[in-house]
Amino acid sequence: MDAADRLSLVAAAATSLGPIEDPSTFAAKVRDRAVELYLMSRERGAVGRALEQLDECRTYVATVLGGKVEHHPLPDGGELRRGLVRLKVAASKYNRDGVEEIRTELLSTDEGAALWARIRGLVGHRVLVYAQTEEKDSRKVKTMRHVEDLGEDRELARGDAA
The missing domain is CATH 2.40.50 (OB fold (Dihydrolipoamide Acetyltransferase, E2P))
Structure with a gap:
């Protein structure tokens, strides 16, 4: 995954969460959401399979x-x-x-x-x-x-x- 893809994934994860005041909580939640999005998009993930189909x-x-x-x-x-x-x-x-x-x-x-x-x-x-x-x-x-x-x-x- 290149830097542009990584940035897009982090941006998508952050915007899907909405506002969170505490920076450390925000970073942890963005990390968790980014991992979820990444795994969904892989070929073996439900979303990735649907997109391939x-x-x-x-x-x-x-x-x-x-x-x-x-x-x-x-x-x-x-x-x-x-x-x-x-x-x-x-x-x-x-x-x-x-x-x-x-x-x-x-x-x-x-x-x-x-x-x-x-x-x-x-x-x-x-x-x-x-x-x-x-x-x-x-x-x-x-x-x-x-x-x-x-x-x-x-x-x-x-x-x-x-």
């Missing part, structure tokens, strides 16, 4: 049509659950009808639960989808990593009224 995503515009919880039974009797989101996308050779399904992270994770809650409130909205395609068990799997709300899809509302 976003770097690998492709983005596209779609409309959220709805979704459901997908259940995957486990041999031990448990189950894994993911959100399965239905999107209206541009028609293509892969989605001739212009409808695509994409999965969220596991709903048992903070990231998966937060994204699923957000998606449920975006039905009928145009969104910018951040999707990562990975190979698992010799097949390609697309996972939604993030979504940005672009507002209500007025064309969809007119099409439903017709």
